[in-house]
Amino acid sequence: MSTCQPIDGASFGPDSFKVLGQAFDAAWSEIAGGMSTDPAAIEAARLALAKAILAVAEQNCGDGVEDLKQAALRRVMGGASP
Numbered sequence: 001m002s003t004c005q006p007i008d009g010a011s012f013g014p015d016s017f018k019v020l021g022q023a024f025d026a027a028w029s030e031i032a033g034g035m036s037t038d039p040a041a042i043e044a045a046r047l048a049l050a051k052a053i054l055a056v057a058e059q060n061c062g063d064g065v066e067d068l069k070q071a072a073l074r075r076v077m078g079g080a081s082p
Helices: 014-034 039-058 065-076
Strands: none
Touching: 014 039, 014 065, 039 065
16 A cells, blocks of 8 residues: 655655656666667657656655655556555
8 A cells, every 4th residue: 555645736846856867867777778779669768767757756755766766667667656
């Protein structure tokens, strides 16, 4: 059971954007090696990961880079949502 609560009208400040970027980079470095070499497929995967990071952050799940990374990877890989 998730303890995450959606935040209506969520917005992110500079510190949050830094964490989001770090989480994205960490998650991408973990999965990039298994991606296709097709540029369109890579772009689609990066977009899906970015959307997952934002969705997790909007639900206020965890408060660190590792929490965001893990929750986003679960979403992208088809696992349980945070």
